[in-house]
Structures are given as structure tokens and as C-alpha cells.
Amino acid sequence: MSANTLHIVSVLGGAVAGTICFALAMDRHFERVYGQPASDTTVRGLRLAAWACLAALLVPCVQGWGLSIGIIVWVSSVSLGALAATSLLTWTPRLVPLTGAVAAALGCGGWLLAA
């Protein structure tokens, strides 16, 4: 796969993983997925993971598209990642953690292979 394709995989994976973490950090969505409320530590951990994902996402964006275009790619892929997270929570809540993990793996893997 070309570096460009790998950057795309990496960005989309990271965006989905990050927004899923954000969603799970909200009580309503956590309970829907796990059937029990989240502890404070878990919520803090998820928020931290979410911000870390989105921050790390900037790296493949800038590497793949340069700073100015990279920021646009970043903003719009986070938007679409959030739409994907919303759809997953609506129709397949049980698959959310697994999807998040796979997305994170794709995000990291794509970036490592592209580098």
C-alpha cells in the first residue's frame, strides 16, 4: 500500500478510536455498552485516551498532507469519526469496544507502516 493510503487508514482509525473514547466517557453511553456505570477513574482514563488519540491523530494528518491541509483533514475526519461513533452506539452498542480497539490498532499500524 502506498504511504498515502496508509495515512488515510491511520487517520480514519485514529478518528474513530478517539471519538469512541469520548463517547464512552459519557455516563449514558458507557452504561448502554457495559450495563453498569463507569467509575470516576475509568471516565478520567477514557477522556485522557480520547484527547491522546485526537492529539496523536495530528501527526499522520500533518505528515500526509502538510500543516495547512492536515488541519482540515484532522477537523473533518474527527467530525466523520464522531458520526461513525454515533451510528455504532445506536445500532451495535456491543461492538463498540471491539471496534474502538480495531480502529486504534489500524491507526497505529497504518502510521507505523507509513513512517
Add this chain to the structure above:
Amino acid sequence: MTGGFRQRMAWLHTWVGLWMGWLLFAVFLTGALSVFYEPITHWMQPERQTVARPAVDIPRALANAQRLLALNAADAGHWQIELPGDEDYAVHLHYDGQRGPEIRMDPESGALLPPARDTAGGRHFVTFHYELHSGMVGVWIVAFFTMALLVALVSGIVTHKRFFADFFTFRPRKGQRSWLDAHNALGVLVLPFLFVISYTGLIIWWPDTMPAGVRMFYTDQRALFDEMGGAHFREAATKSAGLRTGALPNLPAMLADAQARLSRDSQGNDSIERVSITHPGHANAEVEFSGPYHYDGIDFAAARHYHYDAATGTFRSAEFDDEMVGNGDAPAPLIAGSVLRSLHLARFGGTMVDWLYFLCGLAGAGVMATGLLLFSVKRRNRKLEEFGRHSARVYDAIDRLNVAAVASLCIACICFLWANRLLPVSLDERHEWEIGAFFAIWLAAALHAAVTPPARAWRLQLGGAGLLCVALPVLNAITTPWHLGRYLYHADWRAAGVELGALACGAALLWTATYLRHRLGTGASAPRLATGGRR
């Protein structure tokens, strides 16, 4: 309009959203399709599609082209030779005073090829989304609606402030609640895109939407654009031709030099796109080699032009020009304008950015559509009586207009592609017929929506649009030598993409139509649906 700040904003959002939403939906849907205008045009000209693209011997193609032009247009003041590119494997010839269909030439043999059909192409969607095919009046209308969109966005943030608590939440099959969720989720998640695209869309038209500054310092817009570099083009056109010598320039020799210069100026890309000859066959003839737009950064996207003395073949001058900011020494505000323009046009960043813009644009159209439906559903559940004793009739009319604005437009868009395949190829001014078909079908579908109960109209029209989308590959297979399998086999991703996109849209529309039918069929209470007519 009473109550606190939030109520006032809700009032503003409701009414601006309603009156503006119908047209804004059309602008966003056609704007999203505009992202892929080039692949759509490619699909719409099957004559240009080919199975094999042999490497082109450019010097030979140039010699062939020049011979053909000398034979057919010896007296023209200007020739232009467009070299083979992504859009066509053939060479295209143009000259001053040219009439009739395009001139296509086989680059190897120099033989004339049959012209491709005259089509409005994907450009139709681009032009429609910013001027509704009605010139400056249309630009003003769309600009006004875009201003209204910015108002609706800001007031919408206040109105729907609960969306922070409802982030990532969509509760399907809950009537009004679902529409509100969808409207909020789509709206808030693509909010950055909506702001950027509407603001930059306005900025593109700054000389027209903010004319005061130009009026103050220049006699008219032309004086302004002359100062920005436009004068150069007019000077070149009025230069004297000199004595007639009949000699033609030695293009291949100049080509090599121009390619070397282009390659040096644009990081190794030496693909000359166009060769123009001014005053061919005369003593003062000049040759210009032009490269593609090269993105040095989004602030300056310039095309390179190299000028040569045709008689001696000596290099004269190089010119870098941006369609917005002239030759690069523009003042900062113009460059800022160019950046915003590039942001709107998404002409950078390749496939990924194209798809992000397309999906965000569709989501934007979704915000408008869900907002319109929300208005109707809400008023079916609660008696608001905003129009006094006429309320029931006005709400019913709004229901029908919703169908005409959303579902009927989907039909018109896909029928535009159908018209491209069904209208006779030899039709005079054929591209006008295609656009005429688009508007005629929109009008017909809107009339159908006006006389059909909305619940039925939604189902029929969305289902109809879906069927037309799904059948598009079939129509193509019947009317041209091409079909989806053949596109895929020859890795023609642009044409295949159009048909796969049509299939995906068709599936989504058909799903929506059967979902509505199923919901009505199971006896779900009509008020919970956007589709139940209110009588």
C-alpha cells in the same frame, strides 16, 4: 417573539431555517456532488473513455496538431493545442472563430476522431450550487441564503444547546425525538465544516458581495482585475501580427526547453498541458507552453506559462499566475482571499479531502432536510397555530414543499445523468437540453408533490429516485459500449466511482422508502412520522 434569549434564538432558528432550508438543501446536495464534478463529466462523455492509453509521443502529437491547424485554420489569429491528459487520450484543437463541435485528434496518427457528445457535465452541479444557472442574480440569491445560513448556525447553537448532553446520541424510531437527535448530531458534528464552507463560499464572491471598497477606488471591476494582472492578457491579444511569412514554429525544440523549465519550477512535474500560438504564420508569432496548476502551498497555486519567439525559438519570459492573485506579488488580503477560495474548492489534498468534503457536504444537506422535517413533525404533534386560522393549510403546504425541495431534487439530479444517455447525441446545444431536463423534471416532481398526500409523495419519490439511481448502470450498459464491470476491469475508477456512488445512493434511498412504507404499514401512529399527511 417573546421570552428570554434562548426563546428568541429558537424563533430565529426556526423561521430562518424553514424559509432558507429548502434552497440551502439544494445548494448543499449539488455542492457535495460538485466535489466530484470531474469524474461525473468523465462518465458523461463515454466517447472519451478508452481501454488502452498508449504512452504519447508529445513532439509527434504537436507536429500532427500543427499540421492539422495549418490546413484548417491558417487565417486564425490564435491556435491552441490541448495535450492528452486525464480527461481524454486525444489531443484537442481550438482556434479563433471556431464553430461546431470540439476537434479531437489521435495523437499518434494525426487523424481526426469523432467528437465527444456535447454535455453540461459535472459542471452543471457546480454552476447550479452557486448561481442556480441564472447568472449574477443567482449568485446574489445564493449569497443571501448563505448569510442566512450563518445566522441559522449561530442561533442553532443556542437553540439546541442540549446537544452537549446528547452528544453521540441517536434514538431511532421515536418520532420527533429521532428527527431532533439526527438534526443535532449531524449539525453539531459537522459544524466546523458548515462554518468554513459557508463563510469561504461568500468570500469567493467578495468583489460582488462586498462591492463598496471596489466602487470607492476603481471605476469598475475590470479596472481592479487589470491591476491584478488581467491587463497582460488583453495586451497580448492586441499586439500586431507583423508580416505574413507562412513559417510555422519548430514546436518540439521549444517543448524540450519548456519541459526542463517547468520541471525545475514545480518540483519535477514536467507535464505541459497546453500549447498556444498567437498570430501563427506571421513575423510576430509567439508560442506559449502552459503547465498545470501547481500547489506551492494553499496560499499560492500557480500555473506556469513559458513564452517563446516563434520565429527563432528563443525563450522570452516565464509567467506564474494564479487565477485569483495574479503573478504572486499580490498584497496580503488577496492572498488570504485565495487561501479561503482554495479551502472552499477543496482543490488540494487529493482523494482523501475530496471524500471528506463530499461526506461532510452530504451531512450538511442532511442537517437541512432533518431540520425541515422536524418543523413539520413538531407541528403535527402540538397545536402551535402560528398562522391563525390558516395554520392547518399552511402546515400542509409546508409538508408538500418539503417533499418538493428534498425528494424531487434527488429525482432531478439522477435524471440529469439519465438525460445525458437518453437525449440524441446530435442535438443542437445539447448541454442546454440536459440542464432543461434537470429543471423540467424537478418541476414535474414538485407538481406531483403538490397534488399528492405528503406521506405517499415521500414514499413514491424517494423510491423513484432510488430506482433511477440503481438502474443507472443498466442504462449505461444498454446505451454505451461500457458497463460497470468493464470500468472496473480497466481500472477506470472515476467512471466506476460514479456508478458505484449511484448504486450506494440508490440503496440508501430505497431503504428509506421501504422503511417509511413499513412504518406506515405496521400501523404506527402517523403523528410520530414525518410522513403522515395532516389534513
